Each structure stands twice: as C-alpha cells, then as structure tokens.
Amino acid sequence: MACDNKLKKEMFEELKKYISEIEEKNGALISVLHKGQEIFGYLPQEVQEFIAKEMNIPIAKVYGVVSFYHFFSMKPKGKHPISVCMGTACYVRGAEKVLNSVKNYLGIDVGETTEDGLFSIDALRCVGACGLAPVVLIGKDVYGKEEVKDMKKILEKYRKEASK
Template sequence: MSCEKCNNPLATEMYAELGAFIDALPEKRGALISVLHRAQAIFGYLPKEVQEYVGQKLNIPTAQVYGVVSFYSFFTMEPKGKYPISVCLGTACYVRGADRVLDAFKNELGIEVGQTTSDGKFSLDALRCVGACGLAPVVMIGDKVYGRINTAEQVKEIIAEYQE
C-alpha cells in the first residue's frame, strides 16, 4: 500500500520518504520500532493506512504493527496539534501543582487531555515523567521544556509564544 492512487502529492511524498527509509535499512528484522518512530516523524501520527504500509514493507502482519503502536504511549493513532503540549504528572511535578497547570492549559485552550484545538494548532496530553524533576512542574511543547510552571499567567505566556 502506498499513496500512488491518491490525489495528494504530499502524502505520496511522505510514503516515498518512509519507503526509502525502510528500503535503506540493512536489516528489516527487528526494525519495527525505529520504522514506526520515523513514520510518526513523517506523518505526525500513525493512522491505520500507515500501519498497513509498514507491515507490508517489513513483511509482518498489520496486527503486530498495531500491537506495538497501541502498547507504547509514545506512538499515537490520532493527529496531534502543530504544537503538542505535554504536562508532566509524575510525582515531583504533581506534588508541586502540575494538576493545576494542566487545568490552566485545559481552560486556556478549551480542550481536554487527548484533544486537539479546532484550528489544529495545539494538542494536550499528560505524561508520567520527563526526568526533569528538579524543574517541577514541567511542561513540554514539542521538544522544548518549560520548568517551574505553576501559575495560569505562565500558561498564558507560553501559549502566546506559539500564537501566530
């Protein structure tokens, strides 16, 4: 499966990029997780069609691909916003008010955890630990880490950085 039959040149290009990555692997056996990471980097998420394509290219059942995608929390089958926001709810962050920070993001963006704003700009998730406990509470937007976030005003300032 690829996107040769679809009328979306960008999708065709993305499938071609993923296919080239898989074809360049010296050993396809045991490469599923690295292929899924690359696929998610290319597509932004892992819909059914991408999982089927990966399975075909690696010669493994789609059910096995789905099993890995659904097991690991890093992988997502739903599109994320342009700016994915993750609020750490690990112990250190939680005791320092991460639940209030999460509530401030929900109120400011008008979405719940696991949702994306209607304009596709922001998505909101909670995670267990980012490993930056000394900066608690911690928020990540993409790969950028924000530490010691504990007021609604800080949340508004962070969101404002990404408004265009």
C-alpha cells in the same frame, strides 16, 4: 486535492525508502514507527498497514506497538503538542493545576487538538526532569518550575508565532 495526494504519495515514498535502507529489519519496528510519525505527524491505520506490508510483519504487531507506547499517536497532533508531566515529583509540585489551566485556556481535554490545529494536549507519566518539576513540554521546548505558573503567557507566544 491532487496536491494533497501528491504530497501523501511523496510521504509514503520517503517512508518506503527509509525502510528499504534498513539492513536488519528484525527489531527495527520502533525506529520505523518514529520515522513514520515524523513524516506524517501521526500514525493512522493506513500508515500502520503500509509499515506492516513493507516490513513483512503482521498489522497486529504494528498496532500493538503503536497503542502500547505513549509517544506514538493514531490521531493528528497539534502543530505545538503540549505534554504535561504527571509523574510523582511533578504531581506533588502542582502538575494537575498546570494541566487544568492549559485545558481551560485552550478549551480542550487531554488527547484532543484545538480546532485551529495549533495545540494538542497529552499527560505523560514521567519525562525524567524531576528537578524542574512541574514540567511541561511544548514540542521540543521544556518549561519547568517558575515558567509554568503562567501557561497562558507561554501559549500566547506560540499563537503569535503562528500568526506571523
């Protein structure tokens, strides 16, 4: 437990350093939230309160931004976050079937994380890659069209990597 607290303290110190190096804090909230999520993996209440204090802004403003933008998460995400685009082009080309196959294979729903912490699922409005529709993002990896027909095979690749 002491190791976890030490790590957490270092994470807060890293975020504090990042915030302190911003010359004009007015308008920098989104970049600070991105950095916080990069460091902690998500933005729990404790991190939001820290950011509000360090930036001298109301916690309600921080929470408002975190809860408004889909790319911020208040829950821990899996090591490999899966985002299925549900925009019009993707939806018309079978995104719902792809999403259902991922949910069924992993045994979780949108917004949930697998018990082993490897995967979490989100449904996005549009990722801006309509030519590849339907599109699935796993972390920073982009899969489209033909690849997403066999999501089980793709997900097994990530499971094998994690077991090494």
